């Protein structure tokens with residue numbers, strides 16, 4: 001057996017570990033390994049290399065959520081067919097042991113409701129923005145600290161969080177769900193005044209991932225208004241949180257969600273388990289549930305936070321306009337030509353119709369869901 005690392009650029013400066021590096025995939029593949037660790041990121045060549053290792057009966061540990069969200073189930077099945085295992089604890093909530101736990105607790109993981117802050121980088125950025133930093137400066141800071149992904153676009157656009165939610169849904173047997181089924185919105189549309197309006201309305205803005213597979217359910221990945229009394233309002237920086245379940249039966253996970261050290265520690269824990277031959281890795285669910293993807297294509301009906309700009313009407317006139325469009329304001333604050341509104345519960349249809357009607361009058365409107373206050 002030997003140790004070798006495949007890299008993109010052999011000449012790139014890197015810490016000296018004594019491990020031989022090569023950029024030649026054929027050279028790397030000719031060696032024999034006890035365990036393969038995949039931290040390349042992206043789909044290819046990761047998928048081909050992981051499939052080749054599993055086909056040869058070698059266990060694979062990966063932190064690559066894009067790969068697991070798109071091809072995890074097929075790779076898990078391949079692993080099982082070759083008597084080996086795929087481990088991916090670090091792919092979701094990097095430093096928090098939730099994947100292996102949920103994979104071994106199908107009743108808890110299949111409860112039908114998930115709510116989380118699952119991207120440490122975007123939570124770090126929004127925490128910094130709520131303290132007055134610009135998005136650009138906060139992103140530079142996140143990259144410097146090693147929180148941001150190789151392509152930070154996936155953190156900012158919400159794709160990374162949507163991939164993690166896809167993995168969680170698939171762990172629960174929702175094998176029909178692909179990342180493209182989930183509505184995800186980036187944090188790049190947020191401006192400092194949105195945070196100030198949210199504060200005046202008694203909340204904060206957080207990057208969340210929500211899914212409810214029940215009747216009347218839905219999914220949302222992106223910014224949301226979180227009331228100050230909600231547990232998520234206190235989850236700052238790169239800390240992640242995941243609440244699985246409903247009512248009095250919620251299972252909570254929380255801890256560090258990004259960063260080289262915590263991710264490496266989780267990867268190494270998986271490596272030890274794989275090398276010892278004690279672990280089963282993460283097994284594909286035994287059976288798929290009834291299809292739920294169609295339900296998850298739009299957000300669940302609920303209350304909404306609207307941030308309106310270029311408003312020339314009075315607060316009373318705006319409240320009347322919203323009520324006339326079946327989206328009455330529950331709270332309304334104003335500053336010059338800007339308004340912050342918490343609107344009453346409504347499905348997405350009336351919300352979008354009202355936003356269109358507002359924009360036809362010259363108002364610039366942004367909207368996000370409001371999180372229901374959960375019991376802790």
Ligand SMILES: NC(=O)c1ccc[n+]([C@@H]2O[C@H](COP(=O)([O-])OP(=O)(O)OC[C@H]3O[C@@H](n4cnc5c(N)ncnc54)[C@H](OP(=O)(O)O)[C@@H]3O)[C@@H](O)[C@H]2O)c1
Nearest residue numbers: 006007008009012039040041063064094150258259260263
């Ligand atoms: N950073 C985190 O906090 C974090 C947390 C959880 C999960 N992850 C996941 O961990 C994985 C790695 O992330 P990272 O931040 O460590 O990325 P990174 O710093 O860019 O490291 C990627 C490594 O893979 C090598 N590589 C990339 N593409 C390759 C290719 N086509 N052929 C050969 N080698 C290739 C790179 O080689 P070079 O060194 O030559 O460029 C580099 O050593 C991703 O899947 C990410 O989603 C990261």
